[in-house]
Amino acid sequence: MGPLTEERLPNSSTSGPRGWALRFISGKYQGGEFPLTTDGEIVIGRSSDTDMVLVEDMVSRKHAKITCTANKLTIEDLRSTNGTFVNGEKVQQGRLKEGDRILIGTSILKLVRTLGVHERVDSKQINRELEAMASEKRSTGSMSGQIEEVPVPDLLQLFGTSKKNGVLTVTTPDHEGRIYLKQGRIYYALIDGDTGLGPRKSFFRIIGWESGAFELGPSDEAEFSVELDESTEALLIEGLRQLDELRKLEKDLPPRQRQLALVSPLQSALRDLSAAQLDVLQLALNAGTFGATLDRSPLTDRDTAEALVHLLKGEYLRPA
Numbered sequence: 631m632g633p634l635t636e637e638r639l640p641n642s643s644t645s646g647p648r649g650w651a652l653r654f655i656s657g658k659y660q661g662g663e664f665p666l667t668t669d670g671e672i673v674i675g676r677s678s679d680t681d682m683v684l685v686e687d688m689v690s691r692k693h694a695k696i697t698c699t700a701n702k703l704t705i706e707d708l709r710s711t712n713g714t715f716v717n718g719e720k721v722q723q724g725r726l727k728e729g730d731r732i733l734i735g736t737s738i739l740k741l742v743r744t745l746g747v748h749e750r751v752d753s754k755q756i757n758r759e760l761e762a763m764a765s766e767k768r769s770t771g772s773m774s775g776q777i778e779e780v781p782v783p784d785l786l787q788l789f790g791t792s793k794k795n796g797v798l799t800v801t802t803p804d805h806e807g808r809i810y811l812k813q814g815r816i817y818y819a820l821i822d823g824d825t826g827l828g829p830r831k832s833f834f835r836i837i838g839w840e841s842g843a844f845e846l847g848p849s850d851e852a853e854f855s856v857e858l859d860e861s862t863e864a865l866l867i868e869g870l871r872q873l874d875e876l877r878k879l880e881k882d883l884p885p886r887q888r889q890l891a892l893v894s895p896l897q898s899a900l901r902d903l904s905a906a907q908l909d910v911l912q913l914a915l916n917a918g919t920f921g922a923t924l925d926r927s928p929l930t931d932r933d934t935a936e937a938l939v940h941l942l943k944g945e946y947l948r949p950a
Contacts, residue, residue: 650703651664652666655738658737664751666751667750674696675689677691682756689734693735694732706722707722712735712792716730718788719791731784731788773844774843774844774846775843786809787866794811794813797848800844801843802839807819807832807839809836811846815862817859820832821836828856831930834868834932872932875932880935883942887921890923890938891947892948893947896946907941911941913926914947923938
């Protein structure tokens with residue numbers, strides 16, 4: 631994510647008076663909201679005399695301050711131990727805009743617009759309601775939420791900057807992905823417990839998932855013979871590039887469950903194929919379906935898909 635910019639807040643004059651709120655999209659208070667008053671400020675911290683009280687060890691007694699004026703919102707870190715992060719960047723002071731995600735402790739808060747302007751806020755009552763909500767859910771304080779609210783790449787950028795340890799579990803109706811973190815660095819990833827896919831291919835798939843739930847749990851004792859050694863930033867850049875290119879190839883690819891067969895009689899010359907394309911051709915004939923070919927290929931999904939598109943368009947393979 632880019633740095634904070636000096637961007638003015640949206641003009642809402644055509645839709646009536648609107649205010650601001652911080653919505654908890656992860657952490658023990660997930661689902662709660664804290665409204666912001668006009669021309670006021672709130673101090674966030676663990677201490678009971680702050681305006682927004684976050685009861686957890688990773689939050690300093692006085693952690694951060696948000697100031698709201700007529701035309702801007704600003705955030706300031708109050709020399710907290712673990713830092714304040716906006717859109718994955720550690721900040722001392724900066725401007726906020728609609729949609730920004732703020733990480734404090736294990737809570738991710740999203741700045742949202744609300745109907746009506748908040749002239750006064752009973753912060754003690756709101757804090758009581760947030761604590762009651764957390765107690766009712768029997769929250770463990772783990773970072774959890776929905777990837778529709780915080781996409782996996784954004785989560786990993788937040789965790790990388792804040793040097794989180796643990797296992798990020800992402801669950802969809804069809805799959806469970808796990809990404810292993812040490813001090814914010816990604817060192818392994820797998821899907822449905824299948825180490826055969828390899829950590830790199832698994833990671834590239836997980837960051838493309840668009841719906842489901844996430845939870846950052848504690849580190850476990852799992853050991854892997856091969857680990858990822860690239861930086862989180864490098865993995866995300868490459869993964870998102872491959873994902874974008876894969877989506878462009880999808881229009882020329884069959885469904886995952888579709889069988890692939892050799893064109894017969896074969897008119898195209900095998901000598902015109904590269905070594906990688908020949909390997910994918912043989913793999914497709916052995917694997918049977920497009921999905922199985924992707925899973926068994928030592929290449930990334932994007933590179934395998936590119937080879938398959940060439941084989942289909944060159945009339946080496948056909949959907950059966």
